[in-house]
Amino acid sequence: MEQVIRSLDALYINICVTYASLVFFYFFLSSDSPLGPTSPLYKRVLFGVLCGAVAAFLDRDLFRLSETVYYSFEMIPLVICVFYVGWLSVVCAFVVKFFLTGMFTLDNLIVVAMIAVICYFRPWRDNNIRTFAIAISVVLLFRLLVSIPYLHSWEIILRSLAYQLVTLFCLFICYHGLGGKFRYVRAFFREKENSSMDFLTKTFNRMGLEEHLKAVQKNHSGFGLAMLDIDFFKKVNDTYGHAIGDDVLVRVANVARMMLRKDDVLARFGGEEFVILIASGNAYECVKCCERIRRAVESTVFTNADGEPFQITVSLGVACYQPGKSLQENIIVADGALYQSKTHGRNRTTSV
Incomplete structure (x- = not known):
């Protein structure tokens, strides 16, 4: 139980790092317009690179089931990346993570499979709670299938369950939190645009x-x-x-x-x-x-x-x-x- 509590401390730190990093990157790249799938190429690439770096950082704090199978928070920035900025960003994010975490590892192969399945649904075009639930289901299902052979004791099962639940919680926090920031930034620029436009002719004032x-x-x-x-x-x-x-x-x-x-x-x-x-x-x-x-x-x-x-x-x-x-x-x-x-x-x- 003591190990479970210690792992929850690490999970809490990872939640804070993940959420703070994603929000900071989003605001930083939304200085002149809301960051999204139609943003300039360099912004989408840069957001992907930054998310990949965060994913690689999260990959350091592991709950290992074996030498090649483990839990981490690495998928959270990747999922958020594909939902709010699109496929190009998540590809860039994975490339960065790939080179920073051992390249052709079993974990990276699992991650690329999950990303491919999520991208199939094109969540950046239909960003709603239903699509997000599908993405979460994909992540949890892949993790469950890979970890089943290694669940030998109640301690491992409890820690695995804790990771899964906290990962789920963190995904929802990041998704809704960043969604709120996205709506705020979009409303800000809409108001700014309206204040600089002539209502009748739709030209500038x-x-x-x-x-x-x-x-x-x-x-x-x-x-x-x-x-x-x-x-x-x-x-x-x-x-x-x-x-x-x-x-x-x-x-x-x-x-x-x-x-x-x-x-x-x-x-x-x-x-x-x-x-x-x-x-x-x-x-x-x-x-x-x-x-x-x-x-x-x-x-x-x-x-x-x-x-x-x-x-x-x-x-x-x-x-x-x-x-x-x-x-x-x-x-x-x-x-x-x-x-x-x-x-x-x-x-x-x-x-x-």
Whole structure:
């Protein structure tokens, strides 16, 4: 009984190490978005490597049934890894564990068999308690089948049972604990995204524009800033009503978004005005981008509540972004170019 109690002390330490490590790794790799099966490749690989290192560490505190058969907590980080980050991470985790724990051992062969069975159910796609119960059943069944020939005394049976029960408990703690962290991180980034988006047009708002400006400045040595204004928008609201006006805003935003490239940024600046960050320091390329948008909007057919068609045009002003000036100062420069487009007949692009 004394040995059982001592083994429970070791199990408690392993629970703490496992849970604390997994939570820390998860938060560390969720700095800019929730870690998951669609996260960047390097994050999934790194999480797998870290989980593999934890599994190898847990493999040191063993309850041996024989020289080649033993109990440890090694499967816990591997199971959590495959559930929350996917197959690639658990493969990386197993490779690390494989090289750190003797490579072609009986235990590693058992572990790879368990991982293969669990991956068959693709738990990262259907992460729920039913799939988790299947994974736990696989782990316990494999361990039971391997250990049956070595259960010669009540002491060994009690210690084996303690390991199985505590492993089960720890798996549930880690699964639900990390699940709670996952939901928290996902909700945090959802709220952050919502706070930087314009609710109507699903473009960025001023806050989102400022956030993405930093990324554009980091990745591009030079870029353009354009102001877009819908011509005679007040007349649209007065003639067709605000519902049609909102529809015009949404459709103009969608058209502009389709004309932009991956690194370009579109933001609603207020009312019927939009700001565009164009990921090119070439003034000619910036004007070409604005002209694509202008022509696309001009060729789009809008309809009122009665289904009658009408046309909308936009005016644009574009300037190369000056790093020495603030965002507001650069907007004022582009706004001056926009004013020239309006005073010269609208439905045109002016560059300064």
